[in-house]
Amino acid sequence: MKSRSLKLREAHKVGGSAAFCSILWDHKAEHFVTSSSSDPSISVHDGLSTSTLPPTILRHHQDGVTSLALSNDSTLLASGSIDHCVKLYKFPSGEFQTNITRFTLPIRVLAFNGSGSLLAAAGDDEGIKLINTFDGSIVRVLKGHKGPVTGLDFHPNGELLASIDTTGTVLCWELQNGVVSFTLKGVAPDTGFNTSIVNIPRWSPDGRTLAVPGLRNDVVMYDRFTGEKLFALRGDHLEAICYLTWAPNGKYIATSGLDKQVLLWDVDKKQDIDRHKFEERICCMSWKPNGNALSVIDAKGRYGVWESLVPSSMLSPTVGVPDIVPKKRNEILDFDDEVEEEIYRASESLDDAMGDSDDGESHHTSRKRLRKKTLIDEDVDDAYEELNDGSSLPSASEYRKKSHRGHREKQGARSGAFKGISASTKYKMQSSFQPGATPPEPGKRTFLCYNMLGCITTIEHEGNSRIETDFHDTGRGPRVSSMIDIYGFTMASINETGCVFANPCKGEKNMSVLMYRPFRSWASNSEWTMRFEGEEVKVVANGSGWVAAVTSLNLLRVFSEGGLQKHILSLDGPVVTAVGCKDHLAVVTHVSDCLPSNEQVMEFRVFNISKMTQELKGRVALTPGSRLTWIGFSEEGSLSSYDSEGVLRVFTSQYGGSWIPVFSTSKEKKQEENYWVVGLNTSSLYCIACKYAEMFPQVTPKPILTILDLSLPLASSDLGAASLENELILKQLRLYETQRKVDDMALVGVDTTALEDEAFDLEVSQDKCILRLISSCCSSDSFARASELMELLTLEKSMRAAITLVTKLKLPFLAEKFSSILEERLLEEASEAAVTNPALNPNGEVVTRVESKVQNPPASIQTSENTEAVMKSSATKLSAPTLLKKSKVSEGLKLGKEQTKKDKSDDAKIKEIKKLNLKNPVNNVNKEDKGQEKEVNQGEARRSSNPFLKSTV
Numbered sequence: 001m002k003s004r005s006l007k008l009r010e011a012h013k014v015g016g017s018a019a020f021c022s023i024l025w026d027h028k029a030e031h032f033v034t035s036s037s038s039d040p041s042i043s044v045h046d047g048l049s050t051s052t053l054p055p056t057i058l059r060h061h062q063d064g065v066t067s068l069a070l071s072n073d074s075t076l077l078a079s080g081s082i083d084h085c086v087k088l089y090k091f092p093s094g095e096f097q098t099n100i101t102r103f104t105l106p107i108r109v110l111a112f113n114g115s116g117s118l119l120a121a122a123g124d125d126e127g128i129k130l131i132n133t134f135d136g137s138i139v140r141v142l143k144g145h146k147g148p149v150t151g152l153d154f155h156p157n158g159e160l161l162a163s164i165d166t167t168g169t170v171l172c173w174e175l176q177n178g179v180v181s182f183t184l185k186g187v188a189p190d191t192g193f194n195t196s197i198v199n200i201p202r203w204s205p206d207g208r209t210l211a212v213p214g215l216r217n218d219v220v221m222y223d224r225f226t227g228e229k230l231f232a233l234r235g236d237h238l239e240a241i242c243y244l245t246w247a248p249n250g251k252y253i254a255t256s257g258l259d260k261q262v263l264l265w266d267v268d269k270k271q272d273i274d275r276h277k278f279e280e281r282i283c284c285m286s287w288k289p290n291g292n293a294l295s296v297i298d299a300k301g302r303y304g305v306w307e308s309l310v311p312s313s314m315l316s317p318t319v320g321v322p323d324i325v326p327k328k329r330n331e332i333l334d335f336d337d338e339v340e341e342e343i344y345r346a347s348e349s350l351d352d353a354m355g356d357s358d359d360g361e362s363h364h365t366s367r368k369r370l371r372k373k374t375l376i377d378e379d380v381d382d383a384y385e386e387l388n389d390g391s392s393l394p395s396a397s398e399y400r401k402k403s404h405r406g407h408r409e410k411q412g413a414r415s416g417a418f419k420g421i422s423a424s425t426k427y428k429m430q431s432s433f434q435p436g437a438t439p440p441e442p443g444k445r446t447f448l449c450y451n452m453l454g455c456i457t458t459i460e461h462e463g464n465s466r467i468e469t470d471f472h473d474t475g476r477g478p479r480v481s482s483m484i485d486i487y488g489f490t491m492a493s494i495n496e497t498g499c500v501f502a503n504p505c506k507g508e509k510n511m512s513v514l515m516y517r518p519f520r521s522w523a524s525n526s527e528w529t530m531r532f533e534g535e536e537v538k539v540v541a542n543g544s545g546w547v548a549a550v551t552s553l554n555l556l557r558v559f560s561e562g563g564l565q566k567h568i569l570s571l572d573g574p575v576v577t578a579v580g581c582k583d584h585l586a587v588v589t590h591v592s593d594c595l596p597s598n599e600q601v602m603e604f605r606v607f608n609i610s611k612m613t614q615e616l617k618g619r620v621a622l623t624p625g626s627r628l629t630w631i632g633f634s635e636e637g638s639l640s641s642y643d644s645e646g647v648l649r650v651f652t653s654q655y656g657g658s659w660i661p662v663f664s665t666s667k668e669k670k671q672e673e674n675y676w677v678v679g680l681n682t683s684s685l686y687c688i689a690c691k692y693a694e695m696f697p698q699v700t701p702k703p704i705l706t707i708l709d710l711s712l713p714l715a716s717s718d719l720g721a722a723s724l725e726n727e728l729i730l731k732q733l734r735l736y737e738t739q740r741k742v743d744d745m746a747l748v749g750v751d752t753t754a755l756e757d758e759a760f761d762l763e764v765s766q767d768k769c770i771l772r773l774i775s776s777c778c779s780s781d782s783f784a785r786a787s788e789l790m791e792l793l794t795l796e797k798s799m800r801a802a803i804t805l806v807t808k809l810k811l812p813f814l815a816e817k818f819s820s821i822l823e824e825r826l827l828e829e830a831s832e833a834a835v836t837n838p839a840l841n842p843n844g845e846v847v848t849r850v851e852s853k854v855q856n857p858p859a860s861i862q863t864s865e866n867t868e869a870v871m872k873s874s875a876t877k878l879s880a881p882t883l884l885k886k887s888k889v890s891e892g893l894k895l896g897k898e899q900t901k902k903d904k905s906d907d908a909k910i911k912e913i914k915k916l917n918l919k920n921p922v923n924n925v926n927k928e929d930k931g932q933e934k935e936v937n938q939g940e941a942r943r944s945s946n947p948f949l950k951s952t953v
Helices: 336-352 363-376 376-389 398-412 722-747 754-778 782-792 796-808 812-836 866-877 887-898 902-913
Strands: 021-025 031-036 038-044 055-061 065-070 076-081 086-089 098-104 107-112 120-121 127-131 137-141 147-155 160-165 169-175 180-186 209-213 218-221 229-233 241-246 252-256 261-266 271-277 282-287 291-299 302-307 446-450 454-461 464-471 483-485 491-492 499-503 512-518 528-532 539-544 546-551 555-560 565-570 574-582 584-590 601-610 613-619 628-633 639-643 647-652 657-663 673-680 683-693 706-707
Touching: 021 038, 021 065, 031 065, 038 065, 038 887, 065 147, 076 107, 076 120, 086 107, 086 120, 086 252, 120 483, 209 241, 241 282, 252 282, 271 546, 282 796, 491 539, 499 539, 499 546, 512 539, 512 546, 539 584, 546 574, 546 584, 574 628, 584 628, 613 902, 628 673, 647 673, 647 722, 657 722, 673 706, 722 754, 754 782, 754 902, 782 796, 796 812
Parallel strands: 021 282, 065 107, 446 491, 539 574
Antiparallel strands: 021 031, 031 038, 038 055, 065 076, 076 086, 086 098, 107 120, 120 127, 127 137, 147 160, 160 169, 169 180, 209 218, 218 229, 241 252, 252 261, 261 271, 282 291, 291 302, 446 454, 454 464, 464 483, 491 499, 499 512, 512 528, 539 546, 546 555, 555 565, 574 584, 584 601, 601 613, 628 639, 639 647, 647 657, 673 683, 683 706
């Protein structure tokens, strides 16, 4: 690595110990600004001719300047000082504007948001102040740090603020509601009370990652949404990193350490590519925005510019700069009058105690003058409205009147300066969304709908949009021609027979339009549209012979495929989403406002459109603090949901109707992936894996479907057989639902032979899983658990196989326990059969009966040789009469099917039970039933390699 010689020049005199110095470039690289915590002056240097022109000196502080901040457009300069003041200047002229705020303790850090309308300030005081730069009002105070705040950084889009304190704790704030998105405790070095060293967080230019100095002399990257650690940059820093800064394009990052080294990193390769050793510690750095240069300043107040730091063979740091437009409106900062009054009163009390500033003007007078100018000067007012897009924050005078009026109405005085602002902030209800749709992006193709059957995409073309419909299985679905969209559709739904489109209202004259397009029709001109006045469509869905739309008036409108208006229902709350499958329509609505804990309260309903009935109703289960991101039906018809925390749930009729979490990304998720759900079946989740920070897939190239096994969020068991326990619960769930369908079909007189065979196969597969679990319990001496598993076995043959298994494992006491369980089971079933069906069992015939639950196809899990041998020998002897049938099913169906076959087996069956010698179970386990035998399939049918072929949604 080649050595470099970088000559530093003195900008500020630092006497004695080291000081914290700052350096910043403006957005055009025409000027840069320096300051020092040992010098009350600020120097504005000419960036084009640093060696010839002397800097402009700004002298307004009474003590050392600890922090500088420049707005993105470089029109405003803010400075913070040990004298507790934050001052605002015009830039680059340096004209003093105002003392925008004051603290009771020294200030350490300042930061502007992207539009320059907000200034964040923090230091040794409790709380981070968010200040409106137009009128100087404090619009919010963020409290949560337990130590002095040393670093602040607004996210490029202006929605988040990252902060870090001297204890190394990072907080990520959501500015819309003032709450903490995630907390990283003690991830950075503890700097204590050393004011010359700062912890600092920095968002990457694309906003995807947050860079923080680590505890191992490294830089750690964290995910924007979850706060999860992504990776670390670890090189030759011998001591902790004290400052870091990103290159304009985010490809490189520069770090300075207490070891007086500055390292240049290639972020993608995660390795350092150059370094420089200085005489003193570099305490601040700034990339030149339009060049391959880095300005540095050390703890002695000497600065320099490191030219051509990125080798010419590599990509320039100014190539590929992300184009992220920050939000220009401040609608994210909503406040109630009570909070505003407290903030105003507290700021007024600080104003009264401040006194005159060094330039002869009091802080209170400066603020009042600025407010007056903001309210009177038309040019400034027009610029203010343009910047805030018509939804600006209330001016100080406006909320002063409002707060005093509220104070008189409430007829009481409040105590304390500041109240808990985050506690009084109201969280917003989740907006409605279309399942399988992605947000529109100008110039890019987006999904209007994506499910297991196909997708609908749109892209703007010559003022209109072009819509294309594709089926995943091209041999199954019809060919659908593309369509020119003159309405600007933003949502769609597709099934085997047709697709439905809708758009929201566009202004007062443009009405919301609903359009249905069938794929096949015997009549010409079968497409139809509906227009709505005074309401707009929020969500659409379609099914077998019907089309549905939910509107802003909380109306559920149901149409036939031909366009006949069939039903109009009023819903209980604002719609969140809806989805259709065959005859069923699921609609999710809000029940109430968002809870103070930031939890959504939602309710779902499942309608049967053909029968005009409501089959299910209940609350939607969500992870605390999450949002609903997908809802749909599984291939078997079970209602399913997926939230923003990565938890997939399936609704079951167990326990009177409950949600079961069948998948969680906390155990499955890779470091750089988010999952966008498409569909599921009883064993697998179908999704599209998106790169980290991307929540939605791109249309081109065509996204690849990812298949993940369902995995319940089980606790860590001492048995060490989590996969088997997961398999058993899923099999029990599937068996439960299958038997429930058998009962429902039997009650209406429908043939259930196919479902009964499926249930029998499920019972066999479930018993195999239980036998493997029994083997694991015996290996870990969990005999009580093994006994519980023995009672879960469904088939008599499986129970005898379990007795053989424990006998071969030389556990005679457990074999005796299993034998007693089998004896009780047989006697109980014999008596129950005789009592419940005496006419069918005149001679006391025993029908083996077991309560069963649900499962998936058996997974290939390795067991001991003894277990495999027992399973192999016992599987061929499983007989159909041992299958459990619930009493009401057997009463309705077995009369006709088994009456002709039971006569020959009655006597043999009774004799066999009477002659059972349970004291010697091994000798009796190989005896075969002489009744009817049913062949059991040893392997389940393989799924098709294309998961879309069995789609139902």
